[in-house]
Amino acid sequence: MTVQELPGAAAYRPTPPPAWKPITDPAPLLPDPEPYRVLGTDAVADVDPELLLRLHAELVRGRRYNAQATALTKQGRLAVYPSSTGQEACEIAAALVLEERDWLFPSYRDTLAAVARGLDPVEALTLLRGDRHTGYDPREHRIAPLCTPLATQLPHAVGLAHAARLKGDDVVALAMVGDGGTSEGDFHEALNFAAVWKAPVVFFVQNNGFAISVPLAKQTAAPSLAHKAVGYGMPGRLVDGNDAAAVHQVLSEAVARARRGEGPTLVEAVTYRMEAHTNADDATRYRVDSEVEAWKAHDPVRLLERELTGRGLLDDEGLEQAKEAAERMAAALRDRMNADPELAPMDLFTHVYAEQTSQLREQAAALRAELDAEQDHDEQDAEAGR
Amino acid sequence: MTTAAVTADGRRTKAKPATMAQALGRALRDSMAEDPTVHVLGEDVGTLGGVFRITDGLAKEFGDDRCTDTPLAEAGILGAAVGMAMYGLRPVVEMQFDAFAYPAFEQLMSHVAKMRNRTGGAMPLPITVRVPYGGGIGGVEHHSDSSEAYYMATPGLHVVTPATVDDAYGLLRESIASDDPVIFLEPKRLYWSKADWSPEAPAPVEPIGRAVVRRSGRSATLITYGPSLPVCLEAAEAAVAEGWELEVVDLRSLVPFDDETVVASVRRTGRAVVVHESPGFGGPGGEIAARITERCFHHLEAPVLRVAGFDIPYPPPMLERHHLPGVDRVLDAVARLQWEADS
Ligand SMILES: Cc1ncc(C[n+]2csc(CCOP(=O)(O)OP(=O)(O)O)c2C)c(N)n1
Numbered sequence: 001m002t003v004q005e006l007p008g009a010a011a012y013r014p015t016p017p018p019a020w021k022p023i024t025d026p027a028p029l030l031p032d033p034e035p036y037r038v039l040g041t042d043a044v045a046d047v048d049p050e051l052l053l054r055l056h057a058e059l060v061r062g063r064r065y066n067a068q069a070t071a072l073t074k075q076g077r078l079a080v081y082p083s084s085t086g087q088e089a090c091e092i093a094a095a096l097v098l099e100e101r102d103w104l105f106p107s108y109r110d111t112l113a114a115v116a117r118g119l120d121p122v123e124a125l126t127l128l129r130g131d132r133h134t135g136y137d138p139r140e141h142r143i144a145p146l147c148t149p150l151a152t153q154l155p156h157a158v159g160l161a162h163a164a165r166l167k168g169d170d171v172v173a174l175a176m177v178g179d180g181g182t183s184e185g186d187f188h189e190a191l192n193f194a195a196v197w198k199a200p201v202v203f204f205v206q207n208n209g210f211a212i213s214v215p216l217a218k219q220t221a222a223p224s225l226a227h228k229a230v231g232y233g234m235p236g237r238l239v240d241g242n243d244a245a246a247v248h249q250v251l252s253e254a255v256a257r258a259r260r261g262e263g264p265t266l267v268e269a270v271t272y273r274m275e276a277h278t279n280a281d282d283a284t285r286y287r288v289d290s291e292v293e294a295w296k297a298h299d300p301v302r303l304l305e306r307e308l309t310g311r312g313l314l315d316d317e318g319l320e321q322a323k324e325a326a327e328r329m330a331a332a333l334r335d336r337m338n339a340d341p342e343l344a345p346m347d348l349f350t351h352v353y354a355e356q357t358s359q360l361r362e363q364a365a366a367l368r369a370e371l372d373a374e375q376d377h378d379e380q381d382a383e384a385g386r
Numbered sequence: 387m388t389t390a391a392v393t394a395d396g397r398r399t400k401a402k403p404a405t406m407a408q409a410l411g412r413a414l415r416d417s418m419a420e421d422p423t424v425h426v427l428g429e430d431v432g433t434l435g436g437v438f439r440i441t442d443g444l445a446k447e448f449g450d451d452r453c454t455d456t457p458l459a460e461a462g463i464l465g466a467a468v469g470m471a472m473y474g475l476r477p478v479v480e481m482q483f484d485a486f487a488y489p490a491f492e493q494l495m496s497h498v499a500k501m502r503n504r505t506g507g508a509m510p511l512p513i514t515v516r517v518p519y520g521g522g523i524g525g526v527e528h529h530s531d532s533s534e535a536y537y538m539a540t541p542g543l544h545v546v547t548p549a550t551v552d553d554a555y556g557l558l559r560e561s562i563a564s565d566d567p568v569i570f571l572e573p574k575r576l577y578w579s580k581a582d583w584s585p586e587a588p589a590p591v592e593p594i595g596r597a598v599v600r601r602s603g604r605s606a607t608l609i610t611y612g613p614s615l616p617v618c619l620e621a622a623e624a625a626v627a628e629g630w631e632l633e634v635v636d637l638r639s640l641v642p643f644d645d646e647t648v649v650a651s652v653r654r655t656g657r658a659v660v661v662h663e664s665p666g667f668g669g670p671g672g673e674i675a676a677r678i679t680e681r682c683f684h685h686l687e688a689p690v691l692r693v694a695g696f697d698i699p700y701p702p703p704m705l706e707r708h709h710l711p712g713v714d715r716v717l718d719a720v721a722r723l724q725w726e727a728d729s
Contacts, residue, residue: 133504143505144472150495156497159469159477166425166451167473185489196457221709240536351507352541354565357595357642 002330026235031236032228035270036243039307040248047245047311055092055244056308059301062088062112063325066275068333069111073279077337079130082109084158084360086155086274090206091298091375097251098174105144105157105175108208113176121329123334131341151181154190161199161258172258174202174251180211182225188232191266195232200258202251203266206241208273213286230267241269242300245307279285321385401584407577409514410440412585413558415477419451425470427454427463428480428516437482439516460490464515467496471511473629478562484519485528489694491536498567499542512556519547520663521612522575522705522710524727530574532664536593537569538640539672545640546594549569549615551581553638556591564594573613586683597644599651603631606723608649608658609674613638614661614711617657621716630720648674649681656687659722663710666694688723 025119032188038044066085072078085089087109096115098104109310119141126135127146134145144160147153157175164171181187182205194201209216215261222228235257239250247269254265272295276283306315349356349364356364418424426441432455435442455464460481467477481487487494494515502510521530537545544566548554553574563569564621583589592598600615601622608618615636622635635651637644652658658678660671671692678690693711701709 109590132506133500135510137507137508138472139509145501146511149492152465152492152496155493156469156472158462159466159471160473161469162466163470163473163475166475173469186465186492187463188459189459190465192457193461193462194464347506351503351505351542353502353642354510358645359643383688 003203010278014253024327025091026230029230029233031224031229031238031268032225032327033224033238035238035239035240036246037243039243039303043249044245044307047249049311052308053313053318055089055096055233056301056304057246057325058092058096058116059088059244059304059325060322062092063301064123064330065112065115065333068330069128070275070279072334074338078125078128080278080280080349081128083275083341084109084112084276086295087206087208087241088112088302089304090241090269090271091203091249093244093247093251094174097149097248098172101142101169101171102255103142103144103157103160103171105153105160105171105173106146107153107176107178107181108146108148109178110176111146114141114146117141117142117143121333124339126341129337129341135277148266150192151177151184151186153177154186155193157198157201157203158190158194158264161192161194161201162197163292164201165261166217170259172200172202172255174204176206177206177218178206178224179205179225180210180214180219181205181221185313191229191234191264193386194264198261198268200261201264202254203260203264205266205268205269207268208241208271210277210287212277215286215287224268226266226326228358232266234264234266234328236266236268239269241271242295242298242303244300246306252319253299265352272298280287392601396418399584399586401582401587403580404577404583404585405580406551406572407438407440407549408457409551409555409583409585409588410558410572411444413555413562414441414444415447417559417562417572418444418452421476421562423474424476424478425454426458426480427451427467429453429456429458429482431480431671436480438574440572441480442518443680445490448663451622461493464490464493464498464513467513468493468501472501472509472515476512476514476562478514478516481515481526482516483529484517484533485532487515487517487533488582488623490515494537494543495540499540502566503542504523510586512562512565512566514561514564515567516558516570518574519571520575521700521706522574522663524706525574526703527700530706532662532695532702534571534640534662534664535669537571538670542567542643544568544594545571546638546639547573548613548638548719549573549576549612549636550688551579551583555585555588556585557594560594562670568594571612575613576616579598579616579688591596592638595639595642595644597602597635597637597639597647599647600634600636601632601634603633605630605632606659607633607635607648607651607655607722608659608661608720609635609637609651609678610661612662614663617660617711618716621713621720624713625717625720628717628721629723632720639728643674643677644678645681648678652690653685656685657720658682658686658690659716659718659719659723660690661694661711661719663695663697665697668694668698691719691722693719 069081082161094113105162123135126132157173161173226236226238388627431441432445469476610618675690
C-alpha cells in the first residue's frame, strides 16, 4: 500500500528530512580484505636491503630475548613473562618506525618493543620481576610505562599527541594493544577522541588470535579489527604481522600521515601468539597443536631469513653473526638479572605525593621502627652465632 | 554589606557579593591567564560554559584549544588528560555531574592516582578533576551523589572541597598549581551561595591539607565539610539557645586529612559529631570518628557520633529533604552527647 492509497492521504506529501550527508566518505577508510604483504612479493624490490638486514638482526635478538626472559621465570627471577615469540615483527617494527622525539605506549606484552627502542633490558623488566612498577623514566625514553589494565594507555597516547600538537611539536604517539583490548571501552573512546581531534596517533593492534584463552571469533563480530576504524572516521589498515617489512612499511605510512597532520590510523597486524599467554598459562586447554604448527610455517624470523638468503643478502656467516649478537645480549641479561635487586622499603612512602601527608609520615616512622627492630634482631643473632 | 579589600599593589577595591560559582570561574580564568599550560576540558565547557556556567567565557578568552568541548566520554576525557599531563600540560577536567564521573574511575584509580608512584616519582600528573557533587538542588536520579568516599579510599589523590566563596577561589587555584592530581569536589547546592569577595584582591586562604575552625566553642565539635558546613553553622547558632557553644571545623581537605586541627579541637571540647551528607556506612565519618577515637580517647566525654545521609541510593528529589542531614538531626546528635556528665 503506498502513501497515496491511505484514506484521506491524497494531499499528504512527507517532508523530506533536512539535507544530510555523511561527514566522511567511508570508502577510502576501509581496509583491504587481504593483509598487506611485502616479503615474497614484488613490493620487496622497493625495500632498502639495509632495512631488511636491520630488521633481521633485531628480530633474532628479540626472539632470543623472549626465550631468555621465559627461562628467567623458571628460575624464579621473573614473577611472570608474557612472551611475544611469533610477534617479533610487530614489536620490532613498532620500535623502529618512531623517531627519537616520538612516544611509544606499550602494553604489558610489549617489553620487546621498548627494548628495541633502546630501553635497558633490565629496566624494562622491573615490572615483571616485581621490584619496581616502572624501572625507567618515561620522559627520558619517551616510552610510557608498560600498561597492564587493557587499552587504558590508548587515551593517554591521544592526549599526549594532542598536547604535543598544541605545543607545535612534531611528535607522533604509537599505541599498542591486543585483539582482546579492542573490546574495551577505552579503545573506542581513544579512537573517537583521536579522530575528532585529528591527533597524531597510530593505534597498532596485534591480533595474535587469543585474549588469554578467548579466540577472536568470541571477541568481535567485525569483519576485521581494522574495520573498526571506519566508524570513527580514520583509515583502517590490515597487515601481515609476521612480515616485518610489511609491518614496517604500513606503520611508517601511518606515522608519516600522522606527522603530516592528517590524523590517526588504526593498523591491525594479523599474527599469532606462539606461546601461552604467559608462563603461568596452559595453552593446550584452548587450542590445538595443528594450528600452532601451521603458524610455525609462517614464522616471522624464518620469513625474513628466506627472503634475505634467497636474494644473497645474508649468508651463513651473517646468520651466525646475528645469532652471536643475540647470545651476547642474552648472556648479559642473564647475568644482570641473576643479581638480587636492592630494594629500599622506605621508598614505599616516597612517591605517593609530591610531599608526604602527615598520615604517610606516621606510617613511614612505624615501618622505620619495624625495620630497625628487625636489624637489631639480626645483629643479635649474628653476635650469638645463631 | 561590602567591605574594602587591598590588592597586592596597595589599591583598595570594593568586595562585592559574589557566588561560589563566580569565584570558581574566576579561579579557572586567573590560572589560565597566569600559566599557558593550564587547559580546561570536558563536556559542554566551551561554547555553553558548562551546565553550571563555571567555565563561562573561557573558550572565548583563551580559544578552543585551551578550553575544549570534548566528545562525550568520561574515561576518554580523563585518559586524554593523563596524556596531556605526561607532555607537560596542566589539564583541568570538568566532570558534568558526580555520578557521571564513574565511567572514568578506571583511569582515575589505575593511572591518575598511581602514575607518580608507578614511575618512582619520574612522572607526576598535575591534573585537577572538578566534580560537582552532592544533593539539595532537586536534581533527578544520578545528579546528586556524594562520591567522596571512593576518592578518599584511593591513595595518590588529593581530595578537597570548598564550603566558602574564598575557599572556592583559593583552593581551586592551589589545586591547579599542585603537582599532584586533585579531586576538586564542588558542592552543587553552594554554587549560588554568596559572600563579599573581591576578584582583584581575593582573601588568602589556608593551603590544601589544613582544616579551619569556622566557629569556636567549648561544648562540642562539629566536624564537617562542603555542603554540610552551612548546616553545621546554623545548628551551632541554634544551639546557643540550649546553652551549648559548638565549635565548627571545616575540613576543606579530606586527603590529606588535618588530624592536628581536628584532634586539638576535640581535646578542647571532649565531644565530637561528624556531619556529612554522603551515606554513613563506609563513609568519611567512620574514618574520621576512628581517627578521633584513636587520638583523643582519654579526652572524650562521649562516643564520637555521625550524622550522615541514610545508607540508600540518593532518593528522588521530592524526598531528598528527608535524607539530607539538617539542623535538627545535627542538634539531636549533639543532645545525645550525654550532657549530664558536664553539669
Ligand atoms: C581491564 C583489564 N581486564 C582484564 C585484564 C586481565 N587480562 C590480562 S591480559 C588479558 C587478555 C588480553 O588479550 P589481548 O588484548 O588480545 O592481548 P594479548 O595478551 O593477546 O597480547 C586479560 C583478560 C586486564 N589486564 N585488564
